[in-house]
Amino acid sequence: IAGITQAPTSQILAAGRRMTLRCTQDMRHNAMYWYRQDLGLGLRLIHYSNTAGTTGKGEVPDGYSVSRANTDDFPLTLASAVPSQTSVYFCASSEQGETGELFFGEGSRLTVL
């Protein structure tokens, strides 16, 4: 089934540890995004990539990095996790055409202790 796959689905992490959330899409979409979702704050954009080889900062990029080596993969790395990064992380992709709706992965629930 075509779509977006995120891994892991859930992770508990000690503060200070490095963590990479993986995201792979098989729809050949140009654009990919990482959002975090927190109660009462909604979805906030962390980083995005309009095409392979390019990335950009979103609304809340501090403490996170991304890379886009190819069309399909868009990993999100927390270099040194802090408790405020406890959240649900959603990866999404879109074809930047007329509608350009986002397709979301199932989310990765991260708890930093």
Place this chain on the structure above:
Amino acid sequence: GQNIDQPTEMTATEGAIVQINCTYQTSGFNGLFWYQQHAGEAPTFLSYNVLDGLEEKGRFSSFLSRSKGYSYLLLKELQMKDSASYLCAVRDSNYKLSFGAGTTVTVRA
């Protein structure tokens, strides 16, 4: 940037109609989206408006007024399965999508 406001919660009865309003302020408007999100699940696309007017899709309709920075999502013939969070999102000229905090709709029997 975007400033997107929508009510936090709404409650309605099964079979009724509910209207969720969304107001926004944006630099470089390039479309407005509505997404549905059930608890513990990913958001799913409901509707898209880029021109003024009403877009109808079955029991769901979405309206946009660009001059007023205003949209609404209309849910008709409410069903229990419509209990979810509804997210208003605005796309800018760089194709970045910014979301409101979401409106939780509870449908009661």
